[in-house]
Amino acid sequence: xxAAWQSVVESPSxxxxxxxxxxxxxxxxxxxxxxxxxxxxxxxVSELRVSYPNVVVVDDGSKDATAERAQSAGAWVLTHLIxxxxxAALQTGISYALARGAQYIVTFDAxxxxxxxxxxxxxxxxxxxxxxxxxxxxxxxxxRSAMPPSRRVVLFFAVLFMRMTARARLTDAHNxxxxxxxxxxxxxxxxxxxxxxxxxxxxxVVSSGLPYTEVxxxxxxxxxxxxxxxxxSAALRVAFDYLMARLIR
Amino acid sequence: MNPFQTLVLVLFGGLAVLTISAGFGGMxxxxxxxxxxxxxxxxxxxxxxxxxxxxVAHALGIGRGADLLLYxxxxxxxxxxxxxxxxxxxxxxxxxxxxxRLAMQNxxxxxxxxxxxxxxxSADRLSDVGQA
Numbered sequence: 026x027x028a029a030w031q032s033v034v035e036s037p038s039x040x041x042x043x044x045x046x047x048x049x050x051x052x053x054x055x056x057x058x059x060x061x062x063x064x065x066x067x068x069x070v071s072e073l074r075v076s077y078p079n080v081v082v083v084d085d086g087s088k089d090a091t092a093e094r095a096q097s098a099g100a101w102v103l104t105h106l107i108x109x110x111x112x113a114a115l116q117t118g119i120s121y122a123l124a125r126g127a128q129y130i131v132t133f134d135a136x137x138x139x140x141x142x143x144x145x146x147x148x149x150x151x152x153x154x155x156x157x158x159x160x161x162x163x164x165x166x167x168x169r170s171a172m173p174p175s176r177r178v179v180l181f182f183a184v185l186f187m188r189m190t191a192r193a194r195l196t197d198a199h200n201x202x203x204x205x206x207x208x209x210x211x212x213x214x215x216x217x218x219x220x221x222x223x224x225x226x227x228x229x230v231v232s233s234g235l236p237y238t239e240v241x242x243x244x245x246x247x248x249x250x251x252x253x254x255x256x257x258s259a260a261l262r263v264a265f266d267y268l269m270a271r272l273i274r
Numbered sequence: 275m276n277p278f279q280t281l282v283l284v285l286f287g288g289l290a291v292l293t294i295s296a297g298f299g300g301m302x303x304x305x306x307x308x309x310x311x312x313x314x315x316x317x318x319x320x321x322x323x324x325x326x327x328x329x330v331a332h333a334l335g336i337g338r339g340a341d342l343l344l345y346x347x348x349x350x351x352x353x354x355x356x357x358x359x360x361x362x363x364x365x366x367x368x369x370x371x372x373x374x375r376l377a378m379q380n381x382x383x384x385x386x387x388x389x390x391x392x393x394x395x396s397a398d399r400l401s402d403v404g405q406a
Binding site: 109 | 359363367373380381383386
């Protein structure tokens with residue numbers, strides 16, 4: 026299988042030129058926040074690296090072999106000595122990617138619920154300079170996923186909540202698959218370490234004034250991802266953390 | 275003076291001594307010492323002369339002295355919660371920045387050995403840093 030980032034085109038003189046897509050893939054850093062994802066992190070990293078060579082895994086104080094497996098699979102690995110939460114881990118990965126010269130940064134969940142094929146669609150509008158941020162949406166494009174009904178209800182209220190608090194007109198909230206231009210990533214400063222970071226990111230994307238869009242993406246709900254993911258009951262805690270942060274800047 | 279008043283006065287006296295010794299020890303600033311001594315003195319006054327609170331309560335338009343103390347207590351709780359919450363958030367934030375800085379300094383490239391040796395538990399990771 027020829028990886029996208031390895032594909033080249035020939036110039037008239039015969040010199041190998043890197044295609045635009047391959048160059049973009051090389052300039053893209055995929056940031057994965059992982060906490061006790063030993064069972065699947067290697068598969069996720071390997072799948073990502075077929076198309077995107079730069080994968081940054083932030084091991085958020087895992088008690089299993091997440092870091093070692095991610096590194097063996099070819100990722101850059103940054104280790105949080107103690108668990109600080111997904112928001113903190115994402116910011117660590119984004120800061121590191123920026124320091125390494127990333128032009129595009131994608132956040133991708135570690136539990137294998139996202140589809141690598143969706144990343145290109147997220148990057149396209151940014152590469153065309155139409156927007157600076159692309160947010161994945163489970164509810165666009167007519168794609169159906171086996172979303173549990175209770176999760177659908179919680180997400181409905183989450184979208185409503187973001188519409189009221191951040192004036193964000195989105196169809197999805199708390200989707201971990203997002204893409205940022207370098208400029209947009211530089212303006213991000215995730216301060217909510219735990220799960221409320223998803224609301225904070227949307228808030229900052231909207232308030233930055235930089236153009237953004239939603240792109241349809243697929244989310245695979247497996248037993249593993251549902252077990253690892255947020256519980257619906259966490260929604261109130263997320264709302265409390267987010268509102269308190271808005272109150273106390 | 276009833277036993278309850280005696281007990282509470284002894285408690286306030288002990289707190290005052292602790293406050294003064296903390297002030298002399300340089301752990302607390304003088305104006306903070308003065309503030310807490312005033313709080314203990316007011317508390318002691320309210321215990322010894324319970325009717326005094328009623329006079330203040332009437333002046334403020336509150337029916338009973340006990341109600342005044344209740345309102346003040348609740349208000350104090352809210353202020354204390356807010357203060358502790360903001361302090362907690364500040365320390366939490368600083369801890370994250372510290373953990374982030376260490377993670378970025380010790381980033382492991384693909385195929386390279388990690389700067390920090392891999393360990394099974396986060397507690398071990400902390401002790402690794404301590405030994406470094």
